[in-house]
Structure formats: C-alpha cells, structure tokens
Amino acid sequence: MDNPYNVSSVLLLNRFDLPPETVFPAFLFATLSYMIILFCNLILILTIVLNKSLHQPMYLILLNLPINDLIGSTALFSQVIKEILTGIRTMQYSACVAQAFFIHIYAGGSVLTLTAMAYDRYIAICCPLKYNTVMTHAHIMKIISCVWLSVLVLIAALFILLLRLPRCRSELTHPYCDNPSLLSLILVACFRSKRPDTKAKALQTCATHLTVFLLLECLGLFTIISYRLKNMSPQLMKFMGMSTLIFPPTLNPIIYGLKTKEIRDKVVHFVRHKIFPP
Template sequence: MENQSYGFSFQLTLDPFVIPPGGKYPIFLLGITIYLFGMSCNLALLMLLILKRNLHKPMYFILFSLPLNDLIGITAMLPKILSDIVTETQNTYYPLCVLQAFLLHMYGGGILFILAAMSFDRYVAICMPLRYNSIMTPRMVTCIISLVWGLDFVLILLLFCLQTKLPRCRSVIMNVFCDNPSLLKLTCGNITVNNIIGLFNTAVMQAMSVSIQAYSYVKILITCLASRKSETKTKAVNTCVAQLLILVIFEVVGTFTILSHRFKNVSADLQKIMGMLIFLVPPLLNPIVYGLYTAEIRNNLLSVFKNRISF
C-alpha cells in the first residue's frame, strides 16, 4: 500500500462523524437550516448592494466581496457534508476533494485580504476626507478588488499546484472535508517544500492583512482623538466596529480550531466540528454584524421591508 501511486481520479475515503441512532435526520435538518440562513443573509446583502443606487460607493463596492466570499466558504463546506450524512457516503473523488480544499483555502485567505482592503478605504475616508474621491476613484477601487482576489488566487493556486504533483500512496482523508493538510497526508513523497510554501502563504496573508488593518485603525483612532467634531468620532465608530468585529470573530474561531488539534484529550468528532466552525460562523455572522453596525445598510434594509409590508 505504501508504494502504490494513485492517478488523478482515484477515489478517497472520508472519516465520517460518529452519529448516534436516529440522529442522522435531526443533524441534517439543523445543518440545512444553518446553510439556508447563511445563504439568505449573504444573498440579501449582495442584492441590497446591487439594487440600491445610494450604496454604489467605493466602500460598498469593496464590501461586495465579503458576502460573495462567505457564500464560497459555506457552500464549499456544508452541502457535501450534509449529503454524506444522509446518504451515509464516505467516498469522494480526488478532483472533487482538491476543488473543495482549494475553495476553502480561497475563502480563508479572502477574508483577510478583503478586511484589509475595507480598513484602507475607511482610513482614507476618515483621515483624508477631502481627498477621498480623488484617491478612491473607480479605477483605484477596481485595482484594489482585483488585487484582493488575484493575490489570494495566485497564492492558493501555487500551494495546490505543488500538492497535486506529489505521489500518493494513501486514500483515507482523516476528516469530514478536504483541506490541504489532509491531502498532504495522502502522499508518500517529501513535503518539505509544500510545508514551507504553506507557512509562507499563511505568513504573507496574515502579515499583510494585520499590518494594513493595524496601521489604518491606529491612524483612524489618532484622527478621532484629535478631532473636536462628534460627527467624526461617531462615523468612525459606526464604520469600523463592524470590520473589527468580523476580524475578531474570524481570528478567535481560527484560534480555537488550531487549539482543538493541539490537545490530545479533544475527541476526533469535536476536532472536526471545530474545523468546520471557521467556514460556518463568519458567513452566518458577517451580514448580521454589518446590518447592525452600518447605518446605511440597516436603513436601506428597513426601507425594503417597509415597502414590502405596505405593498
């Protein structure tokens, strides 16, 4: 078995949840409810940003990427797991596994780059309000969005190009979903380069995102403290709190996920659940956080509901 090399389309076996008798359908119903709720919230935010002309501003053009990224994450993760639970299927094909892993890693990197882009926009708006329109031109916004998605795609593509060229001699994914670490465990080759590239990608994504956000929010804080206008302070709080909350949610859930794999007394099923949370919690909470803390989105959403009710 150890010397066997599989082709690109070979079949893999996933390590399923241990589900008690009679628990299959309740778990499925819970999962499909979570999925539909997350899809509805993010699609509603996307449609609002598309249809409401007063939201066609640089800030919201950049924000558009966030619910789009969340839809990628939750869709790449949950439907396949729910399908496997109901059908009691434990198998998947290698190309599908690679595609799922690629999309999940794109989602993770995407959040970091999108939040960095959004913090830069708020920095310009609050610290350089008179120059905002001359800096955040349509061309500049297009470049920022292209850089966010392009850099994320290139870094993840590099990681998976190296991974798919490795010889494979195992066929069991020790998880309920596919990710790059799980795929690397299938190989019988030297994965030193892959580990280095993986660490490099993580370091680049985290360093770029955190440094841009830290710089932006420190400058915003200084500007607010120096300003005597209460309007400036209120605007900064309303527009930045949501972004900071989303970052905290992502980082806290990610930290718990990592820690769950570091303690031996954590059960395998709990580790799997913790691994799923990073792809489920942010897509569920991000649109709610933005709806609560961003006045323009909240007011537009309320106006839509009022029009529906009056109609």
Template sequence: MVVPLKQPIVFQLEGFYVPPGYGAFLFFLALLCYIVIMFANSVVLCIIVIDKNLHRPMYIMVCNLVVCDLLGATTVLPRIMMHFLMGQKKIGYISAIAQAFCVHMYGFAVQTILGVMAYDRYIAVCEPLRYHAIMTSARLHACLALAWSIAFLFIAVLFILHINSPLCGNIIHHVYCSNRGILNLACSPTPINNIYGLSMSWSLNTSIFLIIAFSYFKILHACVKQGRDDSFIRSKTLQTCAPHLVVYVLYQLATVVIIISQRFPSLSQNIKRFFSILFIIIPPALNPMIYGLVSKDIRSSIIKHFTNLYVHRKNIRVVPLCNRKQ
C-alpha cells in the same frame, strides 16, 4: 511496500461519527445553518446591488466579502449535509481538489479583502478631504482585483506543487478536503510543499495584521485628535470602522479556536472536527447581521425595500371576473 495509487482515485472522508438515529437531526441542523447563511448574505448582497446609494467603496468591499463567505459555506456545508443524511463519505479526485482549493481560497481571500477594507477606512478617516480623489472607482477595483489575485495565485502555486504527487492512501481524516489532508496521503515527504505552505500562511497573515494594525493605529490617533474639537465626528468614525474590526476579530477568534482545539488530545474527534468548521459557519452567519445592524445605510435600505415589498403586496387587488353573458 506501499504501492502508489493510480489517479484519478476516489477519496473517503472520515467525517463525523453520527450516532444511529441522529443523522436526520444533524442534517436539518446543518441545513438550517446553510439557509441562514445563504439568506442573510443574499439579502445584503442584493440590497447593495439594487440600492444605488450603496454603490460606494465600503459597501462594494462588503459585497466582495459576502461573495467570499458564500463561496466558503457552499463549498463545505452541502457535502456535510449529504454525509449526515445519506452517509456519503466518498468524493472524487477532481471534486476533492476543487473543494480544497475553494476552502483555501475562502480563507485567504477573506484576509486580503479585510486588508483592503482597512486601507479604505484609513483613507476615509485620515484623509477625508482627499478620499474621493484617492479611492477612485479605478483604484477601488484595482485593489479588489489585487486582493483576489493574491489569494488565487498563492493557492494555485500551493496545489501545483503537489498536483502530480503519487498518493499511497485515500482516507482523509477530516470532514472536508484540504491541502494538508491530501498531502498527508503522499507516498514520500513533501518538504517543499510544507515550507511554501507555512511561509505563505505566515507572510500573508502577518502582512494583513500589520496593515490592519497600522490603519487602526492611525485611525485611533485621528479620532483622539478630532475628539478634542468634535465628539460627534469621533463617534461617527468609530461607528463606521467598528463592523470591519469586529469581522476581522471574529475570523481570528475562529482560527484560534481551531488551533487550540487541536492541542488537546482529550477532546473527541467529533468536537475537534466541529471546531474546524466554525470559521465556515460562524463568520458567514454573523457578518451580514454585523453590517446590517451597525451600518445605518444598509439597515435603512433593508427596511425600506422590505416595507415597500410588503405595501406592494398588500395593495394588490383581485380584479373580479365579468359576469358571463347568458
């Protein structure tokens, strides 16, 4: 008979298998990824906050996406670095719940924010003359608040359903804590949790996909219609919408890779677990580059601010000290 564990307990993450002598190398590799993510996203975030010309709905939404990416990366990568450097696999109950909550919050908030961004692009392309009347500051903040609130409420209910469930184990077979990893330790079956989790994920992903598909169908129709009169308008429209679509596809590809990798039993656990953190590494690392390279406004603002910083440092002169009176 399996005896339920008393809470609070300490979980042990199985993590990666680290060959002897490779811990420091893997630590610096993870640290490099984290530095790239933090630096690139922080630059985009600071530029949008500083430059008043970028205080527009599209860039404010990009700001929210950047915050979401920073949340996901910061939740997982520092603990993985501790695992590589010090072999730290233990995590307290509260920390485990917090990490799992933030990981799921990241995954769901990304979807809802991308849905709001698709709606914004649809209004901008299909209703250009009424865009500022429709996408007012109040409506923009209401849409973003709704996006964060939906993700938060869905995840909160998911964790409330099993927060007091007795656990009969403390080993999580993963590199980070998740709702599924904790539920696998439950002493008894959790059908309600499973049904809610699956229905919630399916309904949210399907809803966001339909919103984005409908938005881009209407945008494509508008581009074809506009292209008959002005090819410049069509190219400008496609250039404006391209970053959002590329980012959405990037997240979906990372998710598909995770799902497919779990279906191949011949793959080693290290490879499967590496694939499972791709959605926390690849999109946050590439998103700032996608928006920075494709968006002319962000790119120009970054170049301008860094150029001004360089010129300012170059013009600094050291004032010589006056000769002391003898």
C-alpha cells in the same frame, strides 16, 4: 504494501459518527444553517447592487464579502448535507481537491477583502478631505481586482505544489476537504507522523471590522493549530474546523447589516417592498 503510492482515487472522510436517531435533526440543522447563510448574504448582495445610493467605495468593497462567504459555505454544505442525507463517507479525490480549492479561496478572499475594507476605513479616518479623490471608482475596481487576482494566484500556486506530492493513504482528518487534510495524505507527512472624538469615531467605525476579522483569524488559527495537537478531541477538532466556514458567513451580513445604518435601512425597505410586499 509493496507500492506506497498505489492509493485509491476514492477518499474516506472522517465524518461525525451520528446515531440513527440524530441523522434527521443533523440534516435539518445543516440545511437550515445553509439557507440562513444564503438568505442573509443574498439579501446583502441585492441591497447593495439594487440601490445606487450604496454604490460608494465602502459598500462596493463590502459587496465582495458576502460573495466570498457564499463560495465557502456552498463548498462546505453541499458536501456535508449530501453526506448526512446519504450516509456515504467516501469522496472522489478530484472532487475533494475542488472543494478544498474553493474553501481556501474563501479563506484567502476573507482576509484580503477585510484588508481592503481596512484600507478604505484608514483613508476615511486619516485622510477625510482626500477620501473622494483617492477612493475613486477606478481605484476601487483596481483594489477589488487585485484582491481576487491575488487570491486566485496564491491558492492556485498552493494547490499546484500540493498536487505534485505523492499520496500514501486515503483517509482525511476532517468531514470536508482542505489543504492540511490533503497535505496529510502525502508521503512526507506519513513519515513525520512516525484625539478623543477622533479616537471615538475611529473606534466606532472599526469596531465591527475588527470583530469580524478577529473572529475569522481566531477560528482559522485554531483550525490550523488543531492539526498539530495529537491529544485534542476528534469531535472538537471537527467542530472547530467547520465553524470557520459556518459562523463568519452567517454573522457577516447580520453584523454589517445591523451596524451600518445605510445598509440596515435599505435592507428593511427591500424586504418590505420586494420580498413581502403589502
């Protein structure tokens, strides 16, 4: 009590309180969810990488989305599955910071990758005659490099500022680590607690993109707001927080794979001849 900065390097996770009989179903659900995310996103990555006909600007930018989704889902599920399996609800502070860093890389990478994809669709719809001149491979590489460099710089700066602040407690808000959870451990937070065809083409082209973007933004915004709602159910808060890292990585490869004919045909061919050969 005399030293508010004397806190343990081991953090206490605010996990789901699962009855003993639900531990195995929860472990099975989490494991299957992660395997589905891995399978769908790896199939999308391999389909684009192994088919030269898909080495076009739109698909090269899209390639970054499943890579980013794998970063976020791996950061989440590796810890959640371990916690469900072992029942241990503690975590080293350094491991928590690492998990939070990669989760925020995923969040920032999702927004900037979707922004880059929106720019590609803007050029394709508004400047179709100039598309091949503007969206060269060199330009695409610059866009992709800017996306990842921007994410790394922004998130690194965020965590450098965060880690300079003192902590006064060791219990997290969620069953996983993110920046708001870590921020709530600092002293300040503790004190505060006291045309028609053209339009149709554009809509058809952008509908999927807008759906994915709105899904990500709505879930992310709800998660941020939930930290400031004191009367929200803790279980609902935990579920919504984790849904941001579960639903987009699961739905993205399915949505883009089913909606984009070129990718859909290549995925079916890849699965039939590479994974399940006759």
